[in-house]
Amino acid sequence: MLSETKLNVLKQISEDLSRDEAIWASGYLAGIAGVTSLIAALPPQQLNNSTQNAVKKITLAYGTETGNSKKLATALAGIVKKKGLQVKLADLSQYKPKDLAKEEFFFIVISTQGEGEPPALAKKFYDYIHENEIDLSGLKYGVLALGDSSYPLFCQTGEDVDLRFEILGAQRIIPIRKCDIDYEQEASHWIEHVVETVNKNADQSSKNAATPKVSTGRKKYQGKVSAIINLNDITSEKETYHIEIETEEALAYQPGAALGIIPFNSKSVVDEIITLTGIDSQKQIQTAKVTASVEELLHKHLNISYLLKSVVAQYAKITGHSIPEVRLSLLDLLRIYPVKNADEFEEIIQIVTAQAPRLYSISSSLEAHGDTEIHITVAKSEFFIDHQKHNGLCSGFLSEFKEGEEVEFYIQDAGHFKLPEADKDIIMIGPGTGIAPFRSFLWERDATGAEGRNWLFFGDRNFVSDFLYQAELQDFLKTGSLTHLDLAFSRDTNEKVYVQHRLEQKAQEVFYWLEGGASVYVCGAKEPMARDVEQTLLTIIQNEGKRSKEDAVNYLEEMELDGRYAKDVY
Ligand SMILES: Cc1cc2nc3c(=O)[nH]c(=O)nc-3n(C[C@H](O)[C@H](O)[C@H](O)COP(=O)(O)OP(=O)(O)OC[C@H]3O[C@@H](n4cnc5c(N)ncnc54)[C@H](O)[C@@H]3O)c2cc1C
Ligand SMILES: Cc1cc2nc3c(=O)[nH]c(=O)nc-3n(C[C@H](O)[C@H](O)[C@H](O)COP(=O)(O)O)c2cc1C
Numbered sequence: 281m282l283s284e285t286k287l288n289v290l291k292q293i294s295e296d297l298s299r300d301e302a303i304w305a306s307g308y309l310a311g312i313a314g315v316t317s318l319i320a321a322l323p324p325q326q327l328n329n330s331t332q333n334a335v336k337k338i339t340l341a342y343g344t345e346t347g348n349s350k351k352l353a354t355a356l357a358g359i360v361k362k363k364g365l366q367v368k369l370a371d372l373s374q375y376k377p378k379d380l381a382k383e384e385f386f387f388i389v390i391s392t393q394g395e396g397e398p399p400a401l402a403k404k405f406y407d408y409i410h411e412n413e414i415d416l417s418g419l420k421y422g423v424l425a426l427g428d429s430s431y432p433l434f435c436q437t438g439e440d441v442d443l444r445f446e447i448l449g450a451q452r453i454i455p456i457r458k459c460d461i462d463y464e465q466e467a468s469h470w471i472e473h474v475v476e477t478v479n480k481n482a483d484q485s486s487k488n489a490a491t492p493k494v495s496t497g498r499k500k501y502q503g504k505v506s507a508i509i510n511l512n513d514i515t516s517e518k519e520t521y522h523i524e525i526e527t528e529e530a531l532a533y534q535p536g537a538a539l540g541i542i543p544f545n546s547k548s549v550v551d552e553i554i555t556l557t558g559i560d561s562q563k564q565i566q567t568a569k570v571t572a573s574v575e576e577l578l579h580k581h582l583n584i585s586y587l588l589k590s591v592v593a594q595y596a597k598i599t600g601h602s603i604p605e606v607r608l609s610l611l612d613l614l615r616i617y618p619v620k621n622a623d624e625f626e627e628i629i630q631i632v633t634a635q636a637p638r639l640y641s642i643s644s645s646l647e648a649h650g651d652t653e654i655h656i657t658v659a660k661s662e663f664f665i666d667h668q669k670h671n672g673l674c675s676g677f678l679s680e681f682k683e684g685e686e687v688e689f690y691i692q693d694a695g696h697f698k699l700p701e702a703d704k705d706i707i708m709i710g711p712g713t714g715i716a717p718f719r720s721f722l723w724e725r726d727a728t729g730a731e732g733r734n735w736l737f738f739g740d741r742n743f744v745s746d747f748l749y750q751a752e753l754q755d756f757l758k759t760g761s762l763t764h765l766d767l768a769f770s771r772d773t774n775e776k777v778y779v780q781h782r783l784e785q786k787a788q789e790v791f792y793w794l795e796g797g798a799s800v801y802v803c804g805a806k807e808p809m810a811r812d813v814e815q816t817l818l819t820i821i822q823n824e825g826k827r828s829k830e831d832a833v834n835y836l837e838e839m840e841l842d843g844r845y846a847k848d849v850y
Contacts (some may be wrong), residue, residue, distance in 0.1 A: 315377050335820035336365045336478055339383050339508055343372040343390035343402025343437070352463065353389040356471045363475045377408040384437075385478050386419055388441060389467075391426035396433025396438075406437065407590060409444050411633040413569070416450035420481060423456045424470050434458065445640065447540075452696060453477050455840050475839065478570055500690055502528040503654070505681045511657070519660040520713060522643070523688060530651040533718040536694030536848070538639040539656050541687070543674035545585060545635075549611055550578040555695070556614050557625040565626065582632045584610035585673045594631045594806045596665060598623065637673035638793050639692055641716035641803060641848060648723035657716040657748065697801065697848045702730035703740075705798035707790065709813050711739035711768070711779050713746050714804025722753075726761040734761065735793070739768035780816040790817075791824035799844040805834035806849040817845075 338360065340352035353369060360367040372390070380386065381610045393399050398406040423445075435458040439530040442456040454477050456806050495838020503525035513522045553560045554575065561575040570581050579586060587595070589605055592613065597605040601617040610632065619625045644655035660674030671679075682685070699721055700706065706717040715738055725734060736753070740746035755790070756762035766782040783790055794800070802818065814836070823831040839845035 301504040305517075307575045316375075328592055328617070336385075337368070338365055338385040338387060338478055338686075339368045339370055340475070341370040341372050341375055341386065343387050343388070343399050343405065345391060345393045345399035345401070345505060346496045348463070349389045349391050349399075349614075352426070352467055353422075353504060356389070359471050360475060365475060365478060371401075372405040372740075375405060377405055377412075377414070379421060380409075380414065382414060385453075385481070386421045387474055388438075389426065389668050390438050390441060391613070392431070392433065392435055395432075398437040404439075407588075409441070409448065410636075411588070412541045413634055413637070416445060416448040419445070419450040420453045421445050421450050422452065422454035422470075422474060422477075425466060426685065427458060427460065428461045432484060434460075441812055447637070447692065449692070453481055455696065457712075467517070500688055501527050501531065502688065503687050504753060505683055505685050505687060506653070508683065510573070511748045513745035516742065518741065518746060519679060519757075520746075520748055520793070521658045521660065522578060522655065522749075523651060523658060523678060523681065524655050525689070526642075526652070527652050529798055530644065531654055532651070532692070533642055533646065533654070533691045534694045534698055535642070536697040536699065537718050537723045538640050538641050538692040538848075539654060540637040540690045540692050541678070542580075542673060543677040544580050545578060545582075545673070547579060549584070549609075550575060553578055553584070553611055553614060556611075557622055559622040559625050563626075564734030567628055567630060567634075574629070575709075581635055582629070583635045584632060588633060591631055592635060595628060598627050598631070600661065616802045622771075624661070633718045637690075639850075640678075641692075641713070641720070643719040645720050645724035645727060647727035648783075655719075657713050657719070659713045661677040677692040696843060697803075699724065700732070700799045702728065703732050705733040705735070705793055705796060707735045707737070707798055707800045709737045709779055709783070709801065709838055711737075711809060712748075712802040712804050714802070714809070717803050718802065719749055720753070722756050722761055726756065726759070735764035735798075736762060737766045737768070737782055739770065739777075741769060741771040742813060743769045745769070745771055775820055778812065780812045783813065783816045787820045787824055791820050793823070794839070795825075799846070800839065802847045804849060808850040810847055 302453065323683075336362060338359065339356050340353050342349040344350045347394060350371070357367045357369045360690060372388070380708050392400055396404075423438050423442040425435035425442070427435035427438070438458060442452065445598055447454055452471050454470075457466060457470045487684055490594060491692075504527075505523060507522070507524040509522045511522050512518045546575060559574050559806040562573050564571060564573055565577060567577065567581070570577070572581065586607055587610060589607055591608055592608070593616070595601075597620055599607065599617060603617055610628075619628060638654040642654060643657045644653060649655065656678075658675050658678045661675045663670055665671070702725070706721065708721060710716070710718045713816060715736075718736055718738075722734060722736075724730075725732070734756075738753070747767075755764055765784065766779075768777045768779045768782045770776045770778055804810070818829070818832045818836060821827060821835045825832070825835065826833065836845055
């Protein structure tokens with residue numbers, strides 16, 4: 281770079297410089313050289329950041345059966361390029377899911393086939409993300425779902441992928457958009473939104489880039505159950521548990537976040553499996569994710585309670601039994617179609633998928649309850665097989681906790697489901713356990729003295745036995761933290777009344793709040809509650825706002841894009 285003579289002069293001068301003089305001299309030289317050479321003098325870390333700022337790169341992946349998603353994704357990639365972003369087009373049938381961890385911006389166009397199933401060629405990708413606990417905390421994503429609203433499970437695959445990415449820790453930077461058969465216009469709005477959001481995000485990440493975040497996977501917390509209370513009256517057919525967990529370590533979460541937990545299988549089921557197969561319970565076995573004794577694998581790590589159809593099919597192949605396409609528990613499978621011996625069962629252990637975490641909306645607030653206590657609200661789920669009652673694995677597991685028992689969990693960020701600024705009004709619609717995040721919202725707003733108004737729509741079966749958190753809600757009403765409370769108890773009257781009916785009755789006021797900038801949150805059962813509530817909101821916007829059906833849809837979509845309409849439904 282420098283001639284030998286100049287280099288010698290520079291060396292001679294620098295030898296005699298004090299530290300401060302050297303710093304001054306470097307600034308002096310930089311000043312002479314101007315900005316361009318300053319960039320050259322930046323450490324590689326900063327240089328990369330500046331370059332990154334100029335090149336924003338996204339991956340646009342598609343999953344297709346009949347070609348619509350591919351055609352669309354290809355056209356959308358062209359638009360992205362024209363807007364100045366780099367784009368990699370990827371077919372999900374070819375895409376290695378392990379590469380997800382290397383992506384920053386990942387967008388998916390995917391259709392739904394069969395009865396709410398992924399396109400055949402995207403199934404491998406779909407199964408992989410659902411069966412593996414990959415850490416996607418560094419990924420920002422969005423989903424464009426293609427479907428046909430004449431099918432009962434409209435855009436189910438897109439929804440599944442969207443939710444699964446969230447569960448795996450990825451950050452949804454734009455809400456899912458579900459398109460019917462005439463998808464072109466919807467899709468072009470979606471891609472505009474993608475470009476706009478990526479530009480905003482890239483600016484933000486280059487601002488934050490000075491302190492690169494090293495991903496260390498999900499942070500696990502150890503806690504002890506400090507209280508467990510059935511919120512339903514003894515006369516109720518339901519059991520909903522308010523569970524408080526104490527930790528030694530300080531917790532960090534926002535209202536709207538969820539607690540993730542991996543349930544354990546019952547010891548008696550594990551013992552029965554061991555007896556049936558004759559396997560040595562203490563034998564150490566290495567699976568794709570963990571090495572542990574057979575007993576520990578079955579108790580803590582594997583999904584044995586409800587095998588996927590694909591696992592049952594593999595089981596049939598290994599054992600040579602002819603088994604119909606079904607989902608059932610490993611114990612039932614072993615009872616009906618036994619393995620030949622312990623060695624064959626070892627092969628079966630290798631095909632059983634890892635236990636999936638379950639999420640529960642956090643119902644406490646750091647501001648109100650401190651940072652070493654966290655609450656959840658768990659409905660004990662039940663289902664019937666041959667008229668025999670069974671309980672869901674995790675909700676059953678949690679409902680049997682005793683005070684003092686230890687529990688490991690992690691926090692799933694609130695994402696889009698979070699409180700607006702303190703002075704903004706909110707409408708919360710949360711029947712059943714949908715109340716959980718709203719209890720957190722209310723405690724938070726109460727503790728921080730937020731001035732925005734809070735309106736809650738709550739419902740369940742019976743007023744007397746199923747009014748969850750009744751005393752607290754009435755206190756919040758008295759103190760004014762809860763400004764409006766509307767209740768719908770479906771089984772108290774001859775005609776069933778649900779939250780959407782209460783919304784309908786308050787249509788004028790609801791619309792007035794929306795026009796005034798209120799945010800609307802819906803939490804609880806996806807079907808039919810969230811669908812019916814959305815339909816009611818659209819009708820309100822249409823009737824009260826004197827808008828066409830299409831304009832009402834756009835109105836709600838705009839709210840969603842602005843973060844003023846958020847759903848946490850399951
Ligand atoms: C973001 C989010 C927030 C949530 N918040 C809450 C909350 O606040 N409170 C809450 O209670 N829940 C919440 N959930 C739901 C919760 O995560 C669980 O899905 C729910 O508790 C059921 O899980 P489970 O393990 O008890 O049931 P699972 O064991 O997973 O069973 C679920 C269903 O699968 C079927 N099934 C399972 N095993 C078998 C079998 N052997 N044979 C036949 N069918 C079977 C049954 O239909 C059963 O009902 C939330 C979910 C999400 C995604
Ligand atoms: C056999 C079949 C089953 C389908 N099942 C569903 C479904 O369950 N839900 C849905 O929303 N759309 C369903 N669709 C509609 C497709 O998702 C829709 O036609 C889409 O545009 C196809 O996109 P693709 O060519 O990218 O696969 C189905 C289509 C076919 C042909």
